[in-house]
Amino acid sequence: MKRRTIATRTIVPSREVQRGIIGGLMLLGGWEAATRLLELPTYVLPPVSGIVQAIVERRAALAAAAGYTGGEALAGYLIGCTIGIGVAVLLALFPWPRRGFVSVATAINSVPVVGYAPLLLLWFGTGIESKIAAVAFAVSFVVFISTLAGLDRVDRRAVDLMRSFGAGKLAILWRLRLPTALPLIAAGMRVSTVRSIIIAIVVEMLGAYGGLGWVIYQAVMQIDFVQVWAAIFVASAISLVFFNLIGLAEWKLVFWR
Amino acid sequence: MLQKERPSATAGDPAKPILELRNVNKTFGSVAALHDFRASVALGEFVTVVGPSGCGKSTLFNIVAGLEEPDTGGILRFESRSVHASDLLGRVSFMPQRDLLFSWRTVIDNAILALEVEGVPRKKARAEALGLLPEFGLSGFADHYPHQLSGGMRQRVALMRTFLFKRELMLLDEPFGALDALTRAMMQRWLLDVWQKNRRTILFITHDVDEAIFLGDRVLVMTARPGGVKLEQRVDLPRPRSPDIVTSPAFIEIKRALLAAIEEESMKSFAAANFREYAQ
Numbered sequence: 001m002k003r004r005t006i007a008t009r010t011i012v013p014s015r016e017v018q019r020g021i022i023g024g025l026m027l028l029g030g031w032e033a034a035t036r037l038l039e040l041p042t043y044v045l046p047p048v049s050g051i052v053q054a055i056v057e058r059r060a061a062l063a064a065a066a067g068y069t070g071g072e073a074l075a076g077y078l079i080g081c082t083i084g085i086g087v088a089v090l091l092a093l094f095p096w097p098r099r100g101f102v103s104v105a106t107a108i109n110s111v112p113v114v115g116y117a118p119l120l121l122l123w124f125g126t127g128i129e130s131k132i133a134a135v136a137f138a139v140s141f142v143v144f145i146s147t148l149a150g151l152d153r154v155d156r157r158a159v160d161l162m163r164s165f166g167a168g169k170l171a172i173l174w175r176l177r178l179p180t181a182l183p184l185i186a187a188g189m190r191v192s193t194v195r196s197i198i199i200a201i202v203v204e205m206l207g208a209y210g211g212l213g214w215v216i217y218q219a220v221m222q223i224d225f226v227q228v229w230a231a232i233f234v235a236s237a238i239s240l241v242f243f244n245l246i247g248l249a250e251w252k253l254v255f256w257r
Numbered sequence: 258m259l260q261k262e263r264p265s266a267t268a269g270d271p272a273k274p275i276l277e278l279r280n281v282n283k284t285f286g287s288v289a290a291l292h293d294f295r296a297s298v299a300l301g302e303f304v305t306v307v308g309p310s311g312c313g314k315s316t317l318f319n320i321v322a323g324l325e326e327p328d329t330g331g332i333l334r335f336e337s338r339s340v341h342a343s344d345l346l347g348r349v350s351f352m353p354q355r356d357l358l359f360s361w362r363t364v365i366d367n368a369i370l371a372l373e374v375e376g377v378p379r380k381k382a383r384a385e386a387l388g389l390l391p392e393f394g395l396s397g398f399a400d401h402y403p404h405q406l407s408g409g410m411r412q413r414v415a416l417m418r419t420f421l422f423k424r425e426l427m428l429l430d431e432p433f434g435a436l437d438a439l440t441r442a443m444m445q446r447w448l449l450d451v452w453q454k455n456r457r458t459i460l461f462i463t464h465d466v467d468e469a470i471f472l473g474d475r476v477l478v479m480t481a482r483p484g485g486v487k488l489e490q491r492v493d494l495p496r497p498r499s500p501d502i503v504t505s506p507a508f509i510e511i512k513r514a515l516l517a518a519i520e521e522e523s524m525k526s527f528a529a530a531n532f533r534e535y536a537q
Contacts, residue, residue: 155357157353157354157355157357158357158359160319160322160324160353161351161353161357162370162374163323163324163346164322164323164324164346164347164349164350164351165347165370165371165374165375165422166346166347166348166374166375167374171374175359175370175373175374176359179359179361182361255361256360256361256402256404
């Protein structure tokens with residue numbers, strides 16, 4: 001029993017990765033075959049080979065754009081996680097404004113960030129600040145909700161045990177509630193990775209000086225659909241890397257599950 | 258460190274009660290959990306509490322652990338001083354029914370939890386706990402995580418955590434309730450052994466009559482809800498107690514008296530439960 005759990009921990013990820021790679025290759029193969037057999041025009045769907053070729057040819061520009069977008073997403077992500085976890089912890093310590101706060105936050109977040117994007121551009125300018133703000137805003141909500149749920153998951157009896165040892169609120173938070181919440185915090189942070197890249201790109205498309213979203217927007221204007229797809233490929237690649245890095249950190253950190 | 262020299266008064270010193278409860282009541286809304294509960298526990302004594310399920314044993318423990326305040330009007334005395342229940346937080350060593358080990362902490366770090374809360378430097382606390390591992394049958398398991406341990410071992414880690422929170426009075430709430438019969442018998446003997454060496458005052462809840470007699474200097478039988486003390490039975494069996502003591506005539510005689518009292522109370526709570534069912 002014990003041995004099995006240890007074994008599955010090491011085998012499962014690699015099998016998942018294998019399946020992911022096989023699935024991805026099949027998709028790309030089908031795509032390539034479809035564009036060639038059906039002779040689709042490139043503005044409908046360019047062949048994968050053409051996109052890959054474009055990525056290789058324009059690697060310098062794409063890498064710069066990816067770095068630009070990635071930087072915005074990462075900065076926003078870190079700020080968002082800090083705010084989300086921080087506010088949830090504060091509400092766990094001082095619960096009285098909680099209900100009102102959660103309703104207001106939910107109401108604001110029921111509108112997609114794109115809806116606020118013009119305002120953010122107005123307030124923070126066309127530079128990276130508006131993208132960082134948009135990402136931080138969206139990420140903080142997801143991380144806030146998952147942290148709150150995680151902090152609530154604490155076992156009353158464990159809290160009583162800590163109290164019987166004479167532990168105060170802070171000691172209970174640090175030694176019990178935060179570790180209990182960690183699996184859910186990490187899950188929220190993992191989900192937010194992809195969201196942060198998407199939002200950075202979408203806001204860039206509405207106005208920016210650089211980045212993958214800006215590249216996509218320019219390419220659409222120039223009817224260069226291969227370039228659009230090249231930027232999309234690069235975006236999904238950095239999303240995947242980001243997602244898996246956080247997933248790996250989560251797997252290391254929440255080792256007891 | 259845990260060793261405390263004390264004159265070998267096996268049954269504790271009744272003149273010096275560490276804990277006294279008189280006329281203690283506790284109601285939750287319209288439900289009375291404890292009614293006119295009275296008991297006193299002497300320094301160094303091992304008192305066991307048995308009673309039908311739902312008789313308010315856990316409420317009693319929560320009060321003595323300081324987690325819940327009894328209704329006003331009762332008398333609660335600890336170390337010869339009148340106290341509020343909340344004054345007892347951090348002064349009584351409490352072990353709840355479930356082991357409640359923290360899955361992200363190793364055996365050693367679970368054991369030192371209370372010491373850490375008290376502000377003992379981690380290094381020092383660990384060193385102290387390491388020295389106790391053999392006595393708790395956990396040698397070589399310092400760096401294991403709870404999910405790698407058997408039920409009996411987890412329970413010993415929880416007991417070690419309780420022991421390391423060095424308070425004169427220990428509350429153990431059915432610590433062996435979830436264990437199989439064999440492990441349980443071994444744990445009982447082991448607990449007596451540890452108690453004999455360290456001599457703390459123990460208040461021990463169980464629903465197993467044999468366990469109550471085998472361990473205790475005195476057994477309190479609780480009434481059906483609202484819980485009070487139905488019967489107080491001294492156990493004058495010699496210590497150290499060997500496992501076969503449970504078949505001795507003296508043991509059987511005590512058991513008969515206790516079972517009769519418990520039977521009566523169980524019927525009451527059973528009847529009450531049935532009545533409620535029919536009434537609905």
